[in-house]
Amino acid sequence: MSEFSDLLSSYIDEKKIKVYALLEYCNLDRSTMYKIINGKRNPSSEAVFQKITEFLHLTPVEYRRFKEAYLISKLGKDLYYRRKYTEKYLVDFPKNFSEEPVLFLDDLRKMKDDNYSADMALRVSGNTSGCIVVSTHLELNHLLYYMISAETQKLSGKIVLLLQPDYEFLLNMLSSLKPTGNLKIEHTFCVSKINQMTENHEIYNLMYLNKILPLYFSNLDYHPYYFYEDIFSHYYSMNGLSCMILTSEFAITCNSEYTMGIFYKDPAVVSMLWNLYDSYQDKCRPLFYAADYLSMDGNDFDSPIYRETPSYVLQPEACMVPFIDRQILDAAIVPEFPNREASIRQIEALSHVNQAKMEKGVSNVYFTKRGLADFAAKGLIKEIPDHFYRPLTVKERIRLLKRILPCCRNGNYRLLKKPLNQLSDNLHLCVNSTFGYLLFNNIHNRTICLVINESSILTTFMDYLSSLDDNGLYNAEETAEFVQALIDELMT
Template sequence: MSTFSDVLTEYINTKNIKVFPMAKYCGLDRSTMYKLISGKRNPPPRDILKKMILFMHLTPTEAQHLEEAWNVTRIGPEIYYKRKSVENFICHFPSHFSVSPDEFIFSSKIVQHNPDSDCIALTSMQQINYFIHKMFLTEASRSSGKISLLLQPEHEFVFHLLSTLAPGDALEVQHILCLNSQDAFTEHHELINLKYLYEIFPIYMSGLNYTLWYYYDNIHSHYHNMNIFPCMILTSDSALLYTADGQSGIFYSNTAVIHMLQEIYDTYLEQCSQLFLATTFSPDNFSNVFRTVFEADETAPTFALQPEVCVTPFISESILRESFNYELPHSEEIFRNATAAFAGNMRRLTDSQTFVYFTADGLMQFAASGRTAEIPEIFYHKFTPEQRIQMLRGVEASCRDGSYRILQNPLNHIPSNLHLCIRGNIGTLIFQKFNGEVMLFTIQEYGLLETFLDYLQNMQESCFYTTEEAAAYVQDIICRLENGSLE
């Protein structure tokens, strides 16, 4: 038996399905259908699966369950759930509207008071959360506050509170977390390392001065298997050690204890690596961004997934010259680098080394607005309809040859803030913080890079419009631009 045959058998029995009529409807002989039901044959092609779903009158939930079982049996549970975790990460990536400035907790509101003892035993999650709240807000009120974390992103209160602290460079947050050295999953089949990444991203979005460090270990044995206080939070004048379930802990305000724990923390930090290298996508940092994004291995294939269509390969030197903002500092250098970068993108596209996945909504937004989130608005003036038409003709040709693909459900409405690109051994995430600042993160940890690349390289055809449909959609937009109906 297999996962697919188990689920198929369940539906056949519960819905009283006659096997021979279903085999006939699917264009199979009876013996082949019985081998599929018993698991003696590999799952059928997708078109046969769709016919089975229709014949058995499955509900959308039941159909999804059978299709998941089909995928699990076809490629194996570990690979399937790993790719499913990436899909969930992409679909639920936090937008820059997730945290409004009105929601931030401003530290000046805290009421200061000293505990009666410099060592307090805590025996509930409510008590631990109370002291975390007090520690964070007290430290955020200092002129040069610092918070050091040694814990996993499983304590939701900690990370929600951090993501709603008033941002600013005065407060520095250092965080050490443990990553599994091998793929491991939660009981809900979520890839643990990717789940942690999702949990901490709202902190980056809020604009907090936050740096994430990692080391490898067996997370479950290290954090959940008879370890007394695996979690630690340090500030300038206090320390909190507590259990992985957040139910028991000890709060310290003794100076000698805090100093000792901080020294231990600093030695741990020396043995860790940064998960991301962060760069602000601004005129002052354009050269750094250029080197990171555009000077990667020329021979390596490029995979990009983002909400809007990638138009940079089609920004000719003449279009750039007409739309460029020459009032920028270092404008000549930026213009020169941008010209080389866009020409490099076109060269890779021509060499069939580029694959770009984007949404129909993002394509329409570019056509209607003359703006692309790929390039911060400060760098250029709005593209004219004529310039847009010229660029979209390049997009249409790329849709026809399959290097540009328009996404379908469930990725047709990916968050507007997600821009994922992998070229060789360089992976980047570009996103916008709540204050409009654009950040570029270079992924330092190879396991995450490999996980994203595996997903992008193995997306199913059902995720995309056909090449003919995509090209026809772009051509329709071009016609609407030409007759002025989009202006």
């Protein structure tokens, strides 16, 4: 038996369904239907599953439960929950990052109080043993606030973290920093090569990605590094003081629950812990490579960002850049664009190559009705920073929409259905089996390109996007009809 067959049997009993009438309605033979009921086989297609649900007259709640059981039986629990969480991650990708993260407000108000700051400074300076035993989560937060605040006042500060991205208070505090000078943050943590999941079916790697992205959005000089290990056994299974936070003056070692630890101020101990961290960090690799996309400081169009062909593109609006021609570039690119003439020639050459790839169906581009309608109304392409070009004219918009029509008709450009049709305007994801990146705007409206260096994150996104079918996507004809309707509206 399976969860699906158990549920089907219970619905048949509860609703007093005659099996013969059910198999007649679904056009199945008796043997096949009883094998489905007994869990020896699954419905042969989505159409058969839908026929069964129609006959059962399920409520919306019953249908959602039944559909989940069907997909689990079809895909297996691990794959089903991995794809479900990946979808949740993409749908929930934040729409903007202009607001400061929410901290533990009561603690923060107390920490920012002048009397509190003076008391904490006195406690640290008055300690003659070189260390302070930390016995509560609140006390650990207080000491972290003290040591990190001191580091942010330096002209050239550095903070390193050797812990998983699950310390909410610490990451929120870092995201809200406004350093006096230059502050570099290095963060080393463990990721799963096999996409381990939590008890709540969350993929550790994507969950961690979600936790650290605010540090990029806040425009901090943040550098994450990774190593492979069994996450649970490495951090959550009787490993003592397995976590470490270092600044130039202080150090904290603590347990993975962040409830107890030791605060160090002795320079010899701090130096020893720095050496220990460096020995670990040397064995790790950067999780991402962060770069400005189309920087005003000049561009290297030989970068993989511009030349790699993604297998899948997921973004609010259709991928317009490959179809931009020299005429549009000459008219729309601002005079201040770096090396304008040479850059236009390079962009034109890249567009020509990428247009040919798109027309041959090398890439699959998934986008939303809302995003494409927004382009038609405003003439802005989200992939290109607004200050590099003027909005495209109505004629230019029509020309680009006409150029993507063949890609819509051949099925490579497709509109997203629920729930991805609510995709954040700030999310652009491009991936293939070996390369990929996230494109988004930070709080200063700078377009950041986050190149993914870790293979399992790429695999997770690739698996989900390659599994999208007619349940999640409009077909080629429907997509082309929508694009043609926008063209007709602009022409009138």
